[in-house]
Amino acid sequence: MSVASESPVHSSSSDDLAAYLEAELDAGSDSSAESSEDNAEAANLGSKRRKLEHVESGEEDEIQGVASVTYSEEISKASSSKGACEHPxxxxxxxxxxxxxxxxxxxxxxxxxxxxxxNQDEISRLRDSDMTFLQRKRKLYLVLDLDHTLLNSTILKDLKPEEEYLKSHTHSLQDVSGGSLFMLEFMHMMTKLRPFVHSFLKEASEMFVMYIYTMGDRPYARQMAKLLDPKGEYFGDRIISRDDGTVRHQKSLDVVLGQESAVLILDDTENAWPNHRDNLIVIERYHFFASSCRQFEHDYQSLSELKSDESEPDGALATVLKVLKQAHKLFFENVDEDISNRDVRPMLKQVRKEILKGCKVVFSRVFPTMAQPEDHPLWKMAEELGATCATEVDASVTHVVAVEMGTKKARWAVREKKFVVHRGWIDAAHYLWKRQPEENFGLEQLKKQGTEK
Amino acid sequence: MFFHIVLERNMQLHPRFFGRNLRENLVSKLMKDVEGTCSGRHGFVVAITGIESVGKGLIRDGTGFVTFPVKYQCVVFRPFKGEILEAVVTLVNKMGFFAEAGPVQIFVSKHLIPDDMEFQAGDMPNYTTSDGSVKIQKECEVRLKIIGTRVDATEIFCVGTIKDDFLGVINDPAAA
Structure with a gap:
């Protein structure tokens, strides 16, 4: 390299080097008023400071390509002592x-x-630099929970006798692609992947950079990632487990290297994300094993006992995938504009507003008489789902949410041939991201369930 | 940097190993115990090359174990600040890349990768120059300079740079 041969640093005489540095120092201090102030200060501080500045000018050399191998250690010392390094x-x-x-x-x-x-500055820098990448690739971030969202696991000894048949239906661990039920004997566990999960991941990976974020420990998270993504093409090193989070018993986006305005979260537990509710898509819990139902105190039979499973084309994951597609489409609409200021959170709200669009809901005896109906969670939920809420009936009302048939509004609804449903209709729409058939939520069903119990 | 030095260690030996093969047993136990470990002072013990001397054994009360002070020659590896090392890239992400040189784990930050190399995400993340002629990805061999070291009981960590002349990719098995 020609520069290296010209470099005085490589010259054998140390006098030459000193002379060169002196010249460089003078040239540097003339260039700005600030550094001449520095010079005055340096004179006061004496020779030690002067030595430091020599080294500083040495660093400039390095930037120009006149490398100094022998002085590099002093350079790094100098750059840290003068406080230039922010320690990102x-x-x-x-x-x-x-x-x-x-x-x-x-x-x-x-x-x-x-x-x-x-440190925080470096994290924001990395997140900012990512927005340009996103724009180019048309991708957002998706943070996925494992248990009850993408799969369901149980400890082997918790298997009920009715579930023993599963042991002969497990898929080989040698080639996990295509299988959905796995026995992990070395972890004393059995894992069932949620139906549709393979297609879900494949399609979502085209729109999102995906993370796994689980409350399980690291070996479990890695093993599950291997089952879901044997080739490592979806998640790479983006697998966050309980051991990696910053706050105990909570999940947070602070270890996710993505701008919060471009992250969607899919989880079954709303409380795990106290600071990121707007990014969150809550999914209906997937309970395959009986032990998992017991854990959440559900007393109905598990899917495994019934020898059944969620529907592949109409299951929760398929519905959520549609939601994800809509949000992604909204985000990248009119990409010719600057999208760096776009935020996926209001878009998610917008998608949610489509669910009960066109419905006008009146509540009957659902709220306590003293309270403001507008403040009730159910009222808010209905509005988030795009329904219009009202306190009095009129011709434009489509649904009456009631607790019993006897009320004036309920009787009015029957007479006017409007839907009368219980509050489960709104809850179900909220969790399933889909308007539910009203006949499944009639008040008769509510009564029937009550007598059964 | 590699060094050939003499170290000493007190070896505890179970009485069942006493007899004709005592010395062989002692040496094989020493190799098992020492090779592959680290010390902050000497770095990573690569291999034992010879036994300098075996001192007088001391019988322990109660257990019957015997402690022998053993002096041995070994090759150790210790990275130094400013040293140039060749390493294999193990992980590339937007923060920079990780590389290994034997037992040493090195991190090279994005800040210390030449500015003309840009991060490319994907299933094979990499840093590439704008003309695409140089690419740093997993399995690549790179030449880097150590700017900081820390030696733990079992691991050695270094931070490095490739933002300097004559540093960077030296061999890419994926491209070959």
């Missing part, structure tokens, strides 16, 4: 830019490497 993060408690030893600071990204930590 650390690896093994060493700043990964200047190499200086640091105290433990910033957010740990243990799922990438156990020793890596980043």
């Amino acid at each position: 993060g650390s690896f093994g408690n060493m700043c990964f830019v200047c190499g200086q030893k640091l105290e433990e600071t910033g957010v740990s990204f243990r799922y990438i490497h156990k020793e890596i930590r980043l």
Whole structure:
């Protein structure tokens, strides 16, 4: 390299080097008023400071391509002592830019490497730089929960006698593609993947950069990722487990390297995400094993006992995939405009508003008389789903939500041939992201369930 | 950097190993115990090359175990700040890349990758120059400079840079 041969750093005489640095220093200090101030200060501080500036000018050389191998160590010392390095993060408690030893600071990204930590500025920088990438690839982020969302696991000894038949139906672990029921004897577990999960991941991977975020421990998370994604094409190293989170018993997007305005979350537990409710799509829990039903105190029979399963084309994952597609489409509508300020959260709300669009709902004896009906969670939920709520009946009302047939509004609805449903109709629409057939939520069903219990 | 040095260690040996083969047993136990471990001072013990001396054994009360002070020659590996190392890339992401040189784990931050190399996401994430001529991805061999080291009991961590002359990819098995 020609520059290297011209470089005085490589010259054998140390006098030459000193002269060169002196010249460089003078040239540098003339260039701005600020550095001449520095110079005055340097004179006061004496020779030590001067030495530092020599080294600084050495660093400029390096940028110009006149490499200095012998002085590099001093350069890095100099750059850290003058406070130029902001220590954007650390690896093994060493700043990964200047190499200086640091105290433990910033957010740990243990799922990438156990020793890596980043500070907030660096995280925002990484997130910002990602927006351009997103724009190019037309992708958003999707954070997926494992248990009860994509799959259901049970400990082997919790299997009921009625479920023993499953043991002979398991799929080989050697080739997991296509299988859905797995026995993981070394973990004493059995895992059932939710129907439609393979197609779901395949289609979602075209629209999203996907993360796994589970409350399970790391070995479990890795093993489940292997079942869902044997080739490692969907998740890569983006597998976050309980051990990697920053807050106990909570999930948070702070370890996800994506702008919050571009992240969607799919989880069955709303409470796990206290700070990111607007990003969250709550999915109906998938209970395949009996032990899983017991855990949530459901007393009906599990899918495994009934030897049945969720429907593949109409199951919860298929519905959610439609929601994801709609949100993705809204986000990338008119991409010619600048999309860096777009936010997926209001778009998710917009998709939700389609569910009960055109319905006008009147509530009868659902709310306590003293309370403001507008403040009730059910009222709000109905409005989030796109329904119009009213307190009095009129011709435009389509649904009456009641608790018994005897009320004035309910009788009016029967006379006017309007739907009379119980509140489950709204809850179901909320969790299933779909308007439910009203006949399944009539008040007779409510009464029947009551007498059965 | 590699060093050939003499180290000492007190070996505890079970009485069942006493007899003609005592020395062989001692040496094979030493190899098992020491090779592949780290010490902050000397770095990673790569291999034992010879036994300098075996001192007098001391019988322990109660257990019958005997402690022998053993001096042995070994090859150790310790990275230094400013050293140039060749390493294999193990993981590439938007923060930078991770590489391994034997037992040493090295992280090279995006800040210390030349500015003309840009991160490309995908199923094979990589850093590529704008003309596409140089690509850093998993399994690549890179030459890098160490800017910081930390040696733990079993692991060595380094931070490195490739933002300097003559550093970067030296061999890409995927491209070959």
